[in-house]
Structure formats: C-alpha cells, structure tokens
Amino acid sequence: MPRAVKTKTGALAAGVPKKGSAPKRNKLYAMPEKISEGTILTDLSKAQWSIGSSIGTGGFGEIYSACRVGEKNYNYVVKCEPHGNGPLFVEMHFYMRNAKLEDIKRFQREHGLKSLGMPYMIGNGSVELKGIKHRFIVMPRYGSDISKFFLTNGRRIPEGTIYRLAIQMLDVYEFIHSCGYVHADLKAANILLGYGKDGNNQAYLVDYGLASHYTTKDFKPDPKKMHNGTIEYTSRDAHQGVPTMRADFEILGYNIIEWSGSQLPWVKNNILTVPTKVQKAKEEFMADVPNSLKTLYAKSVPGPIIEYMKYVAKLEYNETPDYENCRKIFSSALKDMKIPNSGELLFATKNKESPAPSTSRARPKLVERRSAANDTSVELCASDDDDDDVIFEEKEVVKKAPQRTLKTITKRSPKTAVSPKRAIVRGSPDVKISSKSTPKITPLRKRRSTSFSPSKAPRSSPLAKKSKPTPREAVNGKRSTPNTSASYTTRSTPVAATANINFSPAISLSTARPGKTIVNDNTTPVPRAGKTYEFNFELDVSMDANVVVNVKRKKKATANSTKGVDSTGQSSSKSSRATAQSTKRDQTPGNDKNTPVTRVKVRKLPSDDACDSPRTPAVTVKKSKRIVS
Numbered sequence: 091m092p093r094a095v096k097t098k099t100g101a102l103a104a105g106v107p108k109k110g111s112a113p114k115r116n117k118l119y120a121m122p123e124k125i126s127e128g129t130i131l132t133d134l135s136k137a138q139w140s141i142g143s144s145i146g147t148g149g150f151g152e153i154y155s156a157c158r159v160g161e162k163n164y165n166y167v168v169k170c171e172p173h174g175n176g177p178l179f180v181e182m183h184f185y186m187r188n189a190k191l192e193d194i195k196r197f198q199r200e201h202g203l204k205s206l207g208m209p210y211m212i213g214n215g216s217v218e219l220k221g222i223k224h225r226f227i228v229m230p231r232y233g234s235d236i237s238k239f240f241l242t243n244g245r246r247i248p249e250g251t252i253y254r255l256a257i258q259m260l261d262v263y264e265f266i267h268s269c270g271y272v273h274a275d276l277k278a279a280n281i282l283l284g285y286g287k288d289g290n291n292q293a294y295l296v297d298y299g300l301a302s303h304y305t306t307k308d309f310k311p312d313p314k315k316m317h318n319g320t321i322e323y324t325s326r327d328a329h330q331g332v333p334t335m336r337a338d339f340e341i342l343g344y345n346i347i348e349w350s351g352s353q354l355p356w357v358k359n360n361i362l363t364v365p366t367k368v369q370k371a372k373e374e375f376m377a378d379v380p381n382s383l384k385t386l387y388a389k390s391v392p393g394p395i396i397e398y399m400k401y402v403a404k405l406e407y408n409e410t411p412d413y414e415n416c417r418k419i420f421s422s423a424l425k426d427m428k429i430p431n432s433g434e435l436l437f438a439t440k441n442k443e444s445p446a447p448s449t450s451r452a453r454p455k456l457v458e459r460r461s462a463a464n465d466t467s468v469e470l471c472a473s474d475d476d477d478d479d480v481i482f483e484e485k486e487v488v489k490k491a492p493q494r495t496l497k498t499i500t501k502r503s504p505k506t507a508v509s510p511k512r513a514i515v516r517g518s519p520d521v522k523i524s525s526k527s528t529p530k531i532t533p534l535r536k537r538r539s540t541s542f543s544p545s546k547a548p549r550s551s552p553l554a555k556k557s558k559p560t561p562r563e564a565v566n567g568k569r570s571t572p573n574t575s576a577s578y579t580t581r582s583t584p585v586a587a588t589a590n591i592n593f594s595p596a597i598s599l600s601t602a603r604p605g606k607t608i609v610n611d612n613t614t615p616v617p618r619a620g621k622t623y624e625f626n627f628e629l630d631v632s633m634d635a636n637v638v639v640n641v642k643r644k645k646k647a648t649a650n651s652t653k654g655v656d657s658t659g660q661s662s663s664k665s666s667r668a669t670a671q672s673t674k675r676d677q678t679p680g681n682d683k684n685t686p687v688t689r690v691k692v693r694k695l696p697s698d699d700a701c702d703s704p705r706t707p708a709v710t711v712k713k714s715k716r717i718v719s
C-alpha cells in the first residue's frame with residue numbers, strides 16, 4: 091500500500107483511491123500526485139509557472155518542465171514532492187541559504203570560472219494536489235543526466251571526459267564546501283549536462299536532498315545517518331553517519347573508478363544489500379589503494395585515478411581538501427592526452443556511438459528482489475504536518491508474505507531512488523534499540539596528517555605541498571588546525587581495527603538498494619507494504635545521545651491507563667495531561683476506546699556541535715490513527 095500521507099487536518103489522504111485519480115506508478119512509494127500539463131503554480135513571490143511535461147522522476151518526487159506564465163520557453167523545471175518528504179525540504183533550505191544566483195556568480199568571479207555546475211532555486215511554494223499538500227521548487231532546466239551515456243556505452247565514459255567531469259565536480263564541491271555543506275550523493279544520475287546551446291560543455295551536480303553541514307569537530311558516528319547516500323558510492327565516513335568534506339571526495343573517487351569501466355569490489359561481490367559489509371569492504375579497499383586498484387583493472391590503473399584515490403585515502407576527516415591540486419591531477423592528464431579542457435563533453439566511446447542527449451523518461455526497468463520479510467516490524471515514519479515539525483507516527487507493520495517477489499521499479503534507473511527512511515526493528519515483541527547497538531569506535535591509530543598546497547598554489551607536483559588555509563578559511567576559521575583528535579583518524583587497515591560496528595541482532599538497518607539514495611534519518615515517509623496496524627507502546631526518544639530510540643511495547647491498555655512519556659522522562663504532569671487528552675479523544679465518536687492515544691512532543695536539545703543538519707528538525711511523536719491497508 092502506498093505510504094500514508096496526512097493532510098494538515100490529519101485526514102488520511104494517500105492510499106484512499108479517489109474517483110478519477112491517476113493510478114500510482116509504484117504502489118510501494120507515495121509519489122506525489124500528478125500535476126497535469128497547463129496547471130499554473132504560484133510560488134511564494136507570486137511568480138506564476140505553467141507546468142509542462144514530466145521530465146524526470148526521483149526517489150520521492152517528480153520533475154516537470156515549466157515556463158513562466160506569459161513566456162513560451164520551458165526553460166525551467168518544477169520539482170514537486172509531498173510536504174512530508176524530507177529531502178525536498180532539505181534541498182530547498184540548502185538552496186535558500188547557500189546557492190543564490192548572485193552567490194554562484196560571485197564564486198565564479200573569485201575563482202575565474204567561466205561556468206560552474208551549481209544549480210540554484212528560482213522559486214518555491216506549496217500546492218494542494220488531490221487534497222494533499224505538496225512542496226515545489228522551481229529551478230533552471232538542465233539536460234540529460236550522464237548515467238544515460240554511461241549505461242548505453244557499456245558502463246563506461248571516455249577517459250578524457252571522466253577527467254573533465256572530475257574537474258567540474260571539484261569546482262562544485264569547492265563551492266558547496268565553502269558554504270559549510272557537503273553534497274553526499276554524487277553519482278552519474280545526479281550529474282546533468284546543461285540545456286540548450288553549449289549545454290554539453292558543463293555538467294551540473296543536482297539533488298541536494300542529502301546536503302548537510304560537515305563536521306570539523308569531533309568525529310561522532312551518528313546512527314541516525316549511517317549509510318546515507320547511494321550504497322555503491324557512500325563514503326566510509328557516511329557509513330558512520332558523519333558528513334565530511336573528504337567523504338565527498340571519496341564518493342567522487344568511487345564514481346570515477348566506475349566510469350572508467352571497472353566494477354567496484356562491493357558491487358562485484360554482490361554485497362550491496364548489507365551496508366555494514368560494504369562499509370568493511372571500502373575500509374579494506376582504501377587501506378591499500380594501489381593494490382586495491384590493481385585488482386580492478388585488467389591492464390594498468392590509470393595514473394590520475396591512483397593519484398587521486400591515494401590522496402583521498404590520506405585526507406583527515408576534518409581537513410579541507412586541496413581542490414586545486416586535485417584538479418591539477420586531472421588537468422595534467424588531459425594535457426598529456428592532448429584533450430582540451432573545454433568545449434563539449436564527449437560521451438561516445440571508441441566502439442560505440444552514444445545516443446543524442448535526451449531527457450526522456452524512458453529508462454531500463456530495474457528488477458529487484460526484495461528480501462524476505464517474514465516478521466513484525468516497528469517503524470517510525472514521518473507524516474505531513476508543517477514544515478518544521480515532522481510528525482512520526484508509530485505503526486506496527488506486519489509483513490505477511492514470507493517473501494516479496496520480484497519487484498519491478500518502473501521509475502528512472504539507476505536514479506530511481508527509494509529511501510527506506512526508517513529504522514526497522516525486527517523480531518521480538520519487546521523491541522529495543524539500545525546504546526549497545528551504536529557503533530563503537532575503538533582507539534585509533536595515529537596517522538600523519540597529509541596536507542597539500544593551498545588553492546591557487548604554484549602548479550608543480552600536485553600532491554606534495556603543505557597545506558595553508560586559504561584566505562577565506564583564514565577569515566572564517568573554517569579549516570581546523572590539527573589537534574590531538576584531528577590527528578587521529580577513524581581509518582586504518584583492516585576495518586576491524588577501527589570501526590567496530592555492533593548491531594543488535596534485533597535491528598535491521600534500511601535495506602540498501604543499488605543505485606538508490608538511502609536516507610536513514612526518518613524524516614521522510616517511507617515505502618510501506620502489507621498491512622499497518624496500530625499498537626500500544628511507550629516511546630522514549632533521545633535525540634542527544636547515541637541511543638536513538640527505545641521502543642517498548644506494552645500490553646494493550648484501557649484508555650484510563652494511558653500514560654505519556656516525554657523525552658526527558660518527566661512523565662508525571664505531562665503524562666497526566668496526555669492521559670486527559672487521550673481520554674478526551676477516546677470519548678469522541680470514532681475513536682477506538684481500547685486504544686490509548688499518546689502524543690509526545692520531543693524537541694531536539696540544543697547541540698554544541700555546530701554541524702546540525704536541517705534534516706533534524708524538531709520532532710513530534712504521536713500516536714497514529716489506524717491505517718487501513
């Protein structure tokens with residue numbers, strides 16, 4: 091059944107087929123309602139946008155071409171998602187705070203860049219579609235995403251184009267990082283060529299649904315964010331839930347390796363469905379880059395790839411990477427290959443002509459087998475309420491079928507992202523995610539800090555210079571000076587020596603799915619299948635510790651015995667209020683008298699860590715109504 095999305099009034103809107111409503115493309119995910127061509131959307135600044143054809147589908151939303159009312163050219167896109175979806179909320183705020191057109195232009199001027207593959211937002215607003223509140227953003231329209239060329243070229247991109255793409259993506263990283271953010275989800279499906287004349291000269295990095303502040307303070311694994319990203323390319327830091335600048339570089343590295351025609355070991359070994367195994371494989375891979383790479387290439391490993399990956403492996407978690415020297419690795423290679431770093435990005439490989447770019451939605455179907463789910467799960471999932479208060483509904487999901495058989499995803503692949511954004515607790519009726527389940531980082535091996543020359547440094551030996559803060563860093567103090575904690579790393583060989591990850595057997599993390607973005611933070615409604623039942627339990631959420639959530643199911647209680655528990659454990663007065671409220675509700679017609687209704691507000695405690703992400707807004711937990719499956 092589709093994800094339940096509640097309207098502002100709390101009415102269950104999705105999942106109740108309406109007469110005449112368009113059928114859902116994918117029953118598993120509550121995709122947005124269709125917007126028909128010609129619909130006029132008015133954004134918050136009162137600008138009006140006429141919706142054209144649908145040109146893309148992501149994991150959570152749909153992208154339409156759009157034109158300004160009164161104009162003829164569909165040079166814009168509207169990205170629309172149900173209001174409760176976390177990623178578009180995050181993306182919108184990222185653009186608002188950091189990526190205004192004038193910011194991008196200034197950055198280009200300061201760095202002498204003719205163009206920069208940084209998208210921006212032109213407008214945003216809300217629209218009610220079939221009774222469901224949706225959020226939309228308006229952006230410039232770009233061209234085809236490069237995963238199309240990669241796939242049609244036999245999973246390969248010409249070497250020169252790889253290096254040019256790498257340089258362009260490093261420019262974008264430098265911009266994003268200078269805003270204090272990381273992208274965390276670079277992949278071919280998120281890289282779009284420009285649109286129109288000369289569009290193919292520049293690639294744009296889209297999809298800021300996972301953007302978050304990076305940390306330069308302590309390396310604190312965060313179970314709520316573990317494994318976020320697209321499992322093939324997720325960095326080792328992201329596997330631990332820590333957003334870092336080096337993580338973005340690592341993600342780019344894995345992509346480059348794949349674009350060059352090699353299969354990443356964790357892809358080859360078919361372990362993508364087990365994030366912790368992928369994490370371990372990456373730790374091992376990065377522990378000895380030269381040898382790891384050797385095993386991937388039949389002939390010799392391309393020099394720039396080895397040099398770049400060696401550099402990434404040496405980066406400290408709180409270090410500002412040396413963009414300029416990394417770009418130099420690739421631009422020197424282009425020079426050697428006599429390929430100009432300008433003009434059209436070419437995707438035709440020697441033996442195969444790549445088709446003309448197109449933004450058509452036609453994509454290979456992805457057939458996937460989902461793992462058997464013969465158990466009872468408890469999930470927390472967000473529903474729509476308002477922008478800043480994400481409501482988590484507590485539901486018991488009973489997955490009846492011992493096996494979910496082949497599931498055909500007809501959305502775009504590999505872009506088709508599904509974010510199983512839930513902590514699924516399997517197994518026993520008394521379900522607990524305890525502090526035991528959080529990863530333990532064992533004492534770390536001290537490691538020599540490797541630093542590079544500052545941006546704009548003289549261009550000799552790219553990887554041999556000493557790092558100095560750039561003027562910008564000097565001003566804002568972004569680059570942290572090496573201190574004791576900074577000079578230790580969470581990385582070494584083998585993985586067991588550093589990241590000792592213990593999960594309670596009762597816990598199953600979000601299932602990783604190839605090519606799909608995973609967001610493991612519970613801020614987005616999740617795909618749900620099977621029946622959903624209401625049940626009684628106490629919920630205790632700790633937002634400030636490694637303990638994520640402690641769910642204890644209790645016996646079905648009468649309305650009188652209901653007791654609210656807040657995050658601070660101060661249950662007396664609040665809980666009596668909750669009891670009073672629930673009793674009141676229970677007396678209202680339509681309420682199940684046997685089901686206590688508990689509403690618990692959990693506010694995130696102020697953190698001293700400045701790297702709070704917009705993905706962790708205040709959280710409200712409330713007892714859900716019965717969901718009819």
Ligand SMILES: Nc1ncnc2c1ncn2[C@@H]1O[C@H](COP(=O)(O)OP(=O)(O)OP(=O)(O)O)[C@@H](O)[C@H]1O
Binds near residue numbers: 150231297508
């Ligand atoms: N500005 C744009 N211009 C043209 N096409 C776009 C644009 N933005 C996105 N698309 C197309 O829509 C697809 C999905 O976009 P996007 O990645 O932003 O969606 P999403 O729902 O966030 O995806 P994900 O599944 O990665 O979370 C892209 O692969 C691309 O083909």
